[in-house]
Amino acid sequence: MSNVEQVIAFANAHRSEHLDELRDFVTIPSVSAVPAHAADIRRAAEWLFNWIATEGGKVELIETDGSPIVWGEFTAKDPDAPSILVYGHYDVQPVDPVDLWDTDPFAPTVRGDRLYGRGASDMKAQIMAALIAVRSLVRQGELPVTVRLLFEGEEEIGSPNLAGVLTEHADRFKADVCLNPDTGMLGAELPAIRYGLRGIAYFELQLKGPARDLHSGAFGGVVHNPAQALAEIITGMHDADGRVTLPGFYDRVREIDATEKDRLARVPFGETEVRELSGVTQSWGESKFSPAERVGARPTLEINGIESGYTGPGAKTVIPATAMAKISMRLVPDQRPEEIRGQLEAYLKQHVPPTISYEIVEFAQGASFICDPTSPAHAAFSNALSEVWGVDPILSRSGGSVPVANDLQELLGIPSILTGFALPDDQVHSPNESQHLPTWYRGTEALIRFMTDFGGRRR
Numbered sequence: 257m258s259n260v261e262q263v264i265a266f267a268n269a270h271r272s273e274h275l276d277e278l279r280d281f282v283t284i285p286s287v288s289a290v291p292a293h294a295a296d297i298r299r300a301a302e303w304l305f306n307w308i309a310t311e312g313g314k315v316e317l318i319e320t321d322g323s324p325i326v327w328g329e330f331t332a333k334d335p336d337a338p339s340i341l342v343y344g345h346y347d348v349q350p351v352d353p354v355d356l357w358d359t360d361p362f363a364p365t366v367r368g369d370r371l372y373g374r375g376a377s378d379m380k381a382q383i384m385a386a387l388i389a390v391r392s393l394v395r396q397g398e399l400p401v402t403v404r405l406l407f408e409g410e411e412e413i414g415s416p417n418l419a420g421v422l423t424e425h426a427d428r429f430k431a432d433v434c435l436n437p438d439t440g441m442l443g444a445e446l447p448a449i450r451y452g453l454r455g456i457a458y459f460e461l462q463l464k465g466p467a468r469d470l471h472s473g474a475f476g477g478v479v480h481n482p483a484q485a486l487a488e489i490i491t492g493m494h495d496a497d498g499r500v501t502l503p504g505f506y507d508r509v510r511e512i513d514a515t516e517k518d519r520l521a522r523v524p525f526g527e528t529e530v531r532e533l534s535g536v537t538q539s540w541g542e543s544k545f546s547p548a549e550r551v552g553a554r555p556t557l558e559i560n561g562i563e564s565g566y567t568g569p570g571a572k573t574v575i576p577a578t579a580m581a582k583i584s585m586r587l588v589p590d591q592r593p594e595e596i597r598g599q600l601e602a603y604l605k606q607h608v609p610p611t612i613s614y615e616i617v618e619f620a621q622g623a624s625f626i627c628d629p630t631s632p633a634h635a636a637f638s639n640a641l642s643e644v645w646g647v648d649p650i651l652s653r654s655g656g657s658v659p660v661a662n663d664l665q666e667l668l669g670i671p672s673i674l675t676g677f678a679l680p681d682d683q684v685h686s687p688n689e690s691q692h693l694p695t696w697y698r699g700t701e702a703l704i705r706f707m708t709d710f711g712g713r714r715r
Contacts, residue, residue, distance in 0.1 A: 259396070259397055259708075260704065260705060260708045262396050262397070263392045263393055263396040263397070263704050263708070264392070264701050264704055264705075266392045266395060266396050267388060267389070267392040267697075267700055267701065267704060268697070268701075270392075271697060274384065274388050274700075275366075275371070275693070277307075277384060278364075278371065278376070278380065278381055278384045278691075279364040279371065279373075280303075281300070281303060281380045281383075281384065282362070282364040282371070282373040282374070282375055282376050282380050283362055283363065283364060283373075284296055284299050284300045284303060284362070285348075285361075285362045285374070286299070286300035286346055286347050286348055286375065286409065287347065287348055287349070287350050287351070287374075287412075288322075288323060288347035288348075288409055288410050288411075288412050288413045289349070289350055289412060289413055290350060294323075297323045297346075297347060297409045298323070298324065300346040300347070300409065301317055301323065301324045301325075301326050301346060301407070301409055302317075303346075304326045304328075304346060304383075304407055305317055305326055307387065308326070308328040308387075308405065311330075311387075311390070311391050311394065312330075312394070313328045313329060313330045313390075313405075314328060314329040314330075314331070315327065315328040315329075315405075316328075318421055318425060320410075320417035320420070320421060321416075321417055322409075322410050322416060322417050323347065323408065323409030323410050323417075324409065325406065325407065325408050325409070325417075325418070325421050326346070326405065326406075326407040326408075327404075327405065327406065327425070327428055327429075328404070328405035328407075329402065329403070329404045329405065329428075330390050330394060330399055330402070330403045331399075331402050332398070332399045332400065332401055332402045332711070333398050333399070334398075334400075337399075337400060337401050337402055337711055338401050338402070338432045338433075338710060338711060338713075339401060339402040339403070339404060339430070339431040339432050340401050340402070340403050340404070340431055340432065340433055340434070340435050340707065340710065341404045341405075341406055341429055341430075341431035341433070341434040341435070341664070341670060342386045342403060342404070342405050342406070342434075342435050342436075342437075343406050343407075343408075343434055343435070343436045343438070343660055343664075343672075344379055344382060344383035344386070344405075344406070344407045344408075344437070344438070345379060345407065345408050345409065345410075345411030345412065345438070346380065346383065346407050346408070346409050347408075347409040347410060347411060347412050347413075348374050348375030348378065348380075348412065349374065349375075349378070349412055349684075349685045351374050351687070353687065354687075356687035356688070357687045357688055358372070358687075358688055359372055359373075361373055361374035361687075361689070362374060364376060366693075369692060369693050369694055370690040370691065370692055370693060371690060371691045371693060372688060372689070372690040373689065373690070374689055375689070376682075376689055376690055376691040377440075377678040377679075377682040377683075377684050377689055377690060377691040378438075378678060378682075378684040378685070378689065379437065379438050379676070379678070381677070381678075381691040381696050382437040382438060382676050382677060382678065382699075383407060383437075385437065385677060385696060385699045385700045385703055386435065386437060386703055388700050389700055389703035389704045389707060390403050390707075392700075392704055393704060393707060393708070399707075400707055400708050400710075400711025400712065401707050401710055401711040402431075403707070404428070404429060404430075404431055406429055406660075408660070411438075411658070411659075411660070413619070413620060414456070414458065414619065414620025414621065414622060414659065415620075415622065415659045415660060415663075416620070418659065418660055418663060419663050419667065422663055422664070422667050422668060423667055426667070426668055429664075429668060429670075430668065430670070431670055432633065432670075433631075433633040433670065433671055433672070433673060433710075434660075434661070434664050434670050434671070434672040434673065435637075435672075435673050435675075435703075435706075436658060436660070436661060436672045436673065436674050436675070436676075437675050437676035437677065437699075437703075438658050438674070438676055439453070439654045439656065439658070439674045439675060439676050439678075440654075440675075440676040440677065440678035440679065440680070440682075440684075441676065441677060441678065441679055441680075441695065442523065442524060442525070442650055442652065442680065443524065443679065443680065444679060444692060444694070444695055445645065445647070446524065446647070446649075446650060447641040447644075447645045447647070447649040447650070447675075447702070448649050448650045448651070448652055448675065449629060449634060449637060449638060449641070449649050449650075449651055449652075449673065449674065449675050450651075450652055450653060450654040450674035450675065451626065451627050451628070451629035451634075451651055451652075451653065451674065452552060452553070452588075452589070452624070452625060452626040452627075452653035452654065453624060453625040453626075453653070453654050453656060453657060453658050453661055453662075453674065454552070454555070454556075454586040454587055454588055454624050454653075454654070454655055454656065454657055455586070455587035455588070455591065455593050455621075455622050455623045455624035455625075455657055455659075455662070456584060456585065456586060456587065456593065456620060456621065456622045456657040456659075457584070457585045457587060457593045457596035457597070457618075457620070457621045458560075458582070458583070458584040458585075458618070458619040458620040458621070459582075459583050459584075459597070459600060459616050459617060459618055459619060460580060460581070460582050460583070460616070460617040460619065461486075461489075461490075461580065461581045461582075461583055461604075461614060461615075461616060462578065462579075462580050462614060462615045462616075462617065463482040463485055463486050463489075463578060463579045463580070463608070463612050463613070463614050464482065464577065464578050464612065464613045464614070464615075465479065465480055465481065465482040465485070465575070465576070465577060465578070465579075465611065465612055465613075466479055466575065466577050467577065468577050469565070469566075469574040469575065469576055469577050470574060470575040470577075471573065471574065471575075472573040472574055472575050473573065475575055476575065479575055479611075480609060480611035480612060481575050481576070482564060482576055482577070482578055482579035482612055483564035483565050483576050483579045485579065485608070485609060485611070485612045486562065486564060486579040486580075486581055488607075489604070489607050489608060490559050490562075490581055490583070492607055493557055493559075493583075493603070494557070497542055497543055498540060498541040498542050498543075499542060500555065500556070500557045500585075501603065502557070502596075502599040502600060502602070502603045503599055503602045503603060503606075504595075504599050504602070505555065505557075505596075505599055506555070508590045508591045508592065508595075509554075509555060509588055509590075509591060510588060510589040510590050512545075512549055512553050516553065517549070519651050519652070520546065520548045520549050520552060520553065520652065520653070521546070521548075522650055522651075522652075523548040523552075523650055523652045524650075525547050525548045525551065526546065526547055526548070527539055527547065529547070529680075530547050533680050533681060541554075541556075542554060548652070551653075551655035552652060552653030552654060552655055553588055553653055554588060555585065555586060555587050555588050555591060556585065556586045556655075557583065557584075557585045558583070558584050558585075558586075559581055559582070559583055560582040560583065560584050561580075561581065561582040562579075562580070562581050562582075563579070563580045563581075564576045564578065564579035564580065565579075582619075583600075586655060586656075586657065587623070587624050588624050589624050589626050590624075591624065592623070593621035593622060593623055594621065596621070597616065597618060600616065601616065604616075622657050622659030622662065623659070623662040623666075624657075624662065625658070625661040625662040625665065625672070625674075626653075627661075627665070627671050627672060628671070629651045631671060632713060633671065633673055633710060634673055636706055636709045636710040636713055637673050637675065637702075637706045637710075639705075639706075639709055640702045640703070640705035640706035640709055641675075641702050643702075643705055644698050644701050644702045644705065645698070645702075654674065658674070661674060676699075677691075677692075677695045677696050677698070677699030678691070679692050679695060
């Protein structure tokens with residue numbers, strides 16, 4: 257048995273222990289968007305700190321104006337060994353609507369071959385797969401690469417403090433490549449490497465009409481209803497073909513060339529997959545682009561939430577004083593997130609009537625990311641996936657946003673391998689989120705093979 261096979265056998269023999277650790281990690285309600293969970297955020301950071309320290313790694317909590325960043329390092333004996341920076345986020349999304357969960361989101365439960373719980377898939381299982389790979393390599397022999405760790409607690413709110421930490425502590429995070437397992441697979445038998453991510457710009461639009469809620473009989477027909485105005489404003493943000501109508505929105509959008517079209521044509525995400533995974537009767541959007549192109553390589557504007565007036569049981573006939581919509585834009589190369597607010601403001605100046613006042617609150621922004629998927633590090637990881645799954649991974653672009661990938665590339669010059677072992681039906685960000693455990697175990701094996709392969713290639 258080769259050394260790498262011994263390491264994999266060790267990991268497989270301790271699956272029950274590893275699952276218990278993952279369940280313990282998922283019990284922590286580390287919801288970054290809710291201030292009441294600030295203590296839980298710190299508890300999750302300390303959980304990681306203790307895990308790394310127990311396994312013999314160097315570790316430190318780097319304090320920020322928000323959540324602490326966990327830095328760690330497992331050093332290879334060979335001083336010339338290559339280095340990998342493993343990125344992860346320990347914060348999770350809110351659980352609402354909680355009544356749609358079949359079990360308590362923070363009492364992780366195994367049903368069939370899945371572990372259910374908030375953050376199980378996104379991305380606590382992905383963090384643990386990397387840590388377990390490191391543990392297995394260390395305990396079974398010499399670590400072939402130096403592994404540095406960067407775990408943050410604010411990814412789900414736009415990583416507002418990450419860039420500052422990367423700049424101030426650049427020497428701690430230097431590496432030949434970043435392994436970022438925050439994007440996932442295309443299916444249980446379809447491993448993937450993402451070479452592009454969309455950026456994000458996120459706002460809240462607040463409209464104000466009368467000074468207070470009004471009797472709809474006494475004032476209906478003479479006072480403009482902010483809820484109606486909001487509906488008309490956001491309806492106009494798309495044309496009949498699904499294109500965003502903000503002035504200048506497409507001016508910098510990079511077109512999809514022939515090579516990109518060929519790559520994205522291999523992605524199994526068409527009309528059928530859209531319907532099956534989302535529950536809709538048909539897809540929607542720019543008709544001249546395929547679903548895979550729309551999700552990975554075209555920008556979007558989405559209404560994430562609307563609130564206005566009386567929404568309780570029964571009737572209450574009012575004209576509401578205010579209306580609100582949460583609006584996010586997913587951005588592609590070469591759109592600049594800092595320009596999007598100006599485009600939104602230009603649209604609102606054209607479409608908000610004089611009977612209504614408005615305010616824009618900015619929540620988050622992050623640039624898009626794109627890299628060369630044929631680099632030596634990508635080749636090593638592709639080889640590892642092929643050995644475990646028996647097929648070549650699909651190269652694709654992700655519709656999601658992971659701001660750290662662009663930050664690492666722009667600030668530290670570190671390329672990223674974007675991957676992970678979440679599946680499309682894990683219901684990430686939704687009730688009943690889960691991690692498919694067989695895929696998680698195979699993912700751990702792939703990471704062991706990658707670290708071994710990459711260490712050997714660079715020597």
